[in-house]
Amino acid sequence: MLAFFAGLSASAFGIASMGPDASQLPRRLVEQPLTIAGLSDQLEALAEHRLDLARSEVTRASDTADSLLDRLGASDAEAAAFLRSDAQARRSSRAVQAS
Numbered sequence: 001m002l003a004f005f006a007g008l009s010a011s012a013f014g015i016a017s018m019g020p021d022a023s024q025l026p027r028r029l030v031e032q033p034l035t036i037a038g039l040s041d042q043l044e045a046l047a048e049h050r051l052d053l054a055r056s057e058v059t060r061a062s063d064t065a066d067s068l069l070d071r072l073g074a075s076d077a078e079a080a081a082f083l084r085s086d087a088q089a090r091r092s093s094r095a096v097q098a099s
Contacts, residue, residue, distance in 0.1 A: 054099035072098040 065083035
């Protein structure tokens with residue numbers, strides 16, 4: 001039985017290689033405009049919703065204000081300067097959040 005299946009797989013590889021080269025097959029570009037029904041209504045409905053995004057990080061001993069803000073995805077020179085100068089910000093907790 002094993003020899004039978006081995007023979008089938010060998011013949012399948014032999015037949016598959018007899019086909020035309022895919023790079024030689026003709027190509028055709030089809031362009032057709034699409035009309036999406038109710039798209040403006042969908043966009044208006046989405047605009048009515050408010051999306052609040054936030055990202056949380058845990059502070060590390062080696063963190064600087066800039067490295068922490070970079071990890072939070074909030075590269076902001078003014079925010080980094082505030083974090084460096086404000087006494088309460090320097091005593092931050094382990095978990096911080098940017099929203």
